[in-house]
Amino acid sequence: MNIIVDKHATGVKARSTQTIMLLVLLALAPGILSYTVFISPLVIFNIIFAVCSAIALEWFAVHLRGDNGLNSIKDGSIALAAALLALCVPPALPFWQLFIGVLIMVMLGKQVFGGIGHNPFNPAMVGYAALLVSFPQSMTFWFTAAEWSAMGMQKPPLLSLLNAKLSLDIIASTPNIQWDGLTQATPLEHARSLRLQSLPQSSTELNQRAFGSGWIQTSLGFLLGGVFLLYKKVIRWHIPVSVIGSFALLSLLFSTNSLSLPWSLLTGAMMLGAFFIATDPVSAASSRRAQLVFGTGIGALTFVIREFGGYPEGFAFAVLLMNLSVPLIDHIDLLMSQRA
């Protein structure tokens, strides 16, 4: 068939899928940088490991279907998903567990549905949630560079930590490190455990702790990247604003946490999630109005799970829950616009 719309004659050059993915990866850079500096340099290893294994698995899966595996790697979507997964898991997660997460992400999150554009769920969040329910201990095992010094302890050399990451069980394999002395908790988990034990919570102490842990700095890095994406019009404001807005509103009204609002927005995965994860166009709702509903749902569910649920951070589950509601949201949105 002949050419229907002659793009060349109009001189318009559209941004390719590849460019979009590369821009998002670029926008992750400030967040990754502050993560490395303020939380743990191990994240670099996690990212490299996750991206490489994801690319290999993607190539393998596409190859199995008899298609050209290189084409689907080239668009960069799987590298982005792998980087996001690596940024969500604790830095000390053993490599074999991370590999299982990547495997689930690529195979069950993406390829089984037909690859890019067909997956109803956010692949990175499928991998993350699967890891969280499978390895609850290592998936809630956080420590940060700042905490080492705060506890007045000698920071173990990077090499021995890497060595530990290569082993099956990080705690058993490093007897020379006093793991028990560490808090092993993100500020969110700490606040939650205080609340559950009905211990007195001091707002300033919690806030300081959150800052000291490096989470605030890292979240600011992701926020910066998110603003960059908004500026470059890679993402639209609807999802991030509705996610953060609904979460903030509910926190203001109902929170029993003494972590102050800006702090609770800047600890945990809120910034990374609102700008980089929830905005994944494939698994998000279609129209702008439906996207507002989608984002509001994510914010609200995150709040509910954080506040009342069994997990300190509910972002991944909130995204998955809203992902599975997307077809219904789109359907209702369509019915409403038809009536209008």
Place this chain on the structure above:
Amino acid sequence: MSTFGVIAVVALTIIVLIAMGALLSYLSRTGSEKHADPDAELIEAVNAVLPQTQCAQCGYPGCRPYAQAIIKNDEPINRCPPGGEQTIEQLSTLLGTPVLALDTSCGQQKPEQVAVIKEDICIGCTLCIVACPVDAIVGAAKLMHTVIADECTGCELCIPPCPVDCIDLIQPEQTAASWQWPKPAS
């Protein structure tokens, strides 16, 4: 358990059963006003899916009789060659039955076609006019007959009775009005 208890249980059971019965009779009565014959509605729905070629390849004299047979006698839904896979699929979603492969003993699915009479050979025997289920052939005894192409369903029923084999089935020609945009390669 006291006697009172037993009486209470029995009374309760009776009350519940009466209430249920009343509700049931109410619901089915109000319902039945809308659906005097539940089968008729289904037959109508099935008939709407069938291609209406009236070709009788299914073994029934037309599409409606086949629709009736599907609903009343549980006739399989795969006996319609002109409708082919698409019709079978539509019927299966309509009736909630599994998708079957076309029963080839009834015939093969063919592309859209219309009958054309070779007018110089036609002897005007009127046999095809009698055979046509949709009255798409016009003509009078001993005069030439012709097919109204717009009305012809391509059912082939006019072919066997023709004594001089002057009827052909052709694929309708592409015109500016019937042209369709091709599907882009995905």
Place this chain on the structure above:
Amino acid sequence: MGMFGKEKKACMQGPLLFGFHGGLQLQPNKRALQNSTDPITELEAPHELVIPLLDYNKNSIAPQVELNQHVNRGQLLAAGIIAPATGQVMAIEPRHIIHPETIKANAVVLEVDKASDNQSVHMANQANHDSTAWDTQLSAFLNMPDNVLQQSALYGLGGAGFPTASKLDAALGGIQTLIINAAECEPEIACDEALMQTEATHIARGIDALVQLTQCRHCLLAIEDSMPAAIDAMSAALKSINAQVKLTVIPTIYPTGAESSLIQTLTGRFIPHNEKPSDHGIVCFNVATAYALYQAIGGKALDSRVVSLGGSAMPNPLNVRVRFGSSVEAILLATGNASVINTARLRAGGPLSGFDLDTPQVPITAQTNALLAEPCITETPAQPCIRCGECSDVCPAKLLPQQLHWYAMSDDHEKCQQLNLDACIECGCCDLVCPASIKLTQSFRYAKSKAKHIAQHQQKTLDAEQRFALHEARVAKRKQEKAHAIEQRKQSLKARSKPQSDQIKAALERAKLSAKSKKPR
């Protein structure tokens, strides 16, 4: 708003303009005007003209001329189709028509009689320049508009080719706003701009005639800000004849020229696809149609149009006025562009709304506004959709192209209707911004034509069912009648045999009696 959000803001400027959703700012690229000194070059009628016998809905119509008949320029060939030149009917046979895929349609083939044709051109020009006659002609037209409209076979020159007479019929009475569309937003097309530069006064008179005919309250002439020469010429012309027309300069955003977008820009009203502008007291005409009306009032039928020759591979781009039925090949030969026939990709219409041609031996029609020559390219294959939503940001019909594409490709026509596919104006904006190079517009065209086909098929199915029911009823009735007739015949036989048997009985009785009476004897 998206990647091209700035354009929308540009659209909002000025107190009277409203703007529309989406759209794209494209480079005008009007080679046809830039490279030549003369805005419009008049082309002589070629040796042979091919006039397809198709109506507005592309259905075949019967010819009203015979083989070898001599026809004069302006004479009716079939209902609504006139001869574009004086000549002889050489054949009435299926010929290739200008179409995305090579197909044939029944056509009248005219051999042009050059000498008498040139005579007609001369006469027509003389009539046109006789300005004192205009007022009498105009009042004659206003008294009996139908005469002129029918004789001159006017149809819209914007692209859809809708018969002007029907449009005016539907619109007459209750028209508030008359819009003259001179927004030529698609790149490469410059035919309207060239026309406005050369024939401003005549266009102004045509518009004035429309204003007086429709008795509208306001008349707006919309010209894009990218054509200052046309704006100057038109404003001077309108002033000189003192026409009640407001010239509105609108921003150059594709697809402002589409009727719905233009109405929205000028009036702020969004007209749903299943309603006509005339339902809202608005009617739109193309500026070239206004010019054609001017000529028709002067007694000259619509038999030619301005075509922009452009495209990056066209060696000699220019605007030409050609007769309908001239073949693309003849036009290219006459303008010194013959080299592109074998080396470049030929395209009828603009880069977005047009289509590629398989062969140059096709006749142009009233809808052919441009002929482009572009280098042959291989298109990037489509990648999977990542639902990024760029397409819905630029869609002037406010649709969700990414969802529509899914359903269009999986032939879910019900869902397509739900998503309002019929509102798509096929402007091609979504294709231009798609990061995955998906052929969205083609899939919508496919789904639309398929849905139309299905609807036709369903109608046929319904008819077949009814005819079958009637057939069955008739057969049953005949059977019953036959049975009834047999029964009657039996009855009547019985009835006839009854008196007989009585007679026999009586005879027997009598015989018996006589026998008895004889006995005593």
Place this chain on the structure above:
Amino acid sequence: MSEYALIILTTVLVNNFVLTQFLGLCPFMGVSRSLESALGMGLATTFVLTLASALSFVIDHWLLVPFNVTYLRTISFILIIAIVVQYTEIVIRKRSPLLHRVLGLYLPLITTNCAVLGVALLSARQHHSFLEAVLFGFGAAAGFTLVLVLFSMLRARLNHANVPIAFKGNAIGLITAGIMSLAFMGFSGLT
């Protein structure tokens, strides 16, 4: 009042019968082909479950427990459920023959929907009051309807996805259900 709300919330989200207890998977996979049949099935199950849990409570509380024959629970509950299902089937057949046809075998199969029996038995074991039992049944059914509707919409979207042939149909359906279940685990521990 809040405890009643909690019962509903818990049964709909936290202890969703399909996605966290894996009861009633048969109709979950079977009638999720279209939104209409999913909604119809959900409403029919809601009707059956609410009524059955009320009746089960009555029988259990006033018949089985007083006569000390609680070992007859399973059999008597099945009987009650069968009656209610039969009742529902008659109503649906009369009111919407097309839905009746579409639901087909799955309608009488509500009888053997383990979610229905499970709800009645769990409710009896947890010593609910009458209102609690009814809300428990209703909540379970609402949760069933919710995930059934969500799942049917998801499946409709998957129909257009480029799923590998080996995973087409029920295979991808079960994988999707698995990921849905994973998502619902986020509600665990919700208090």
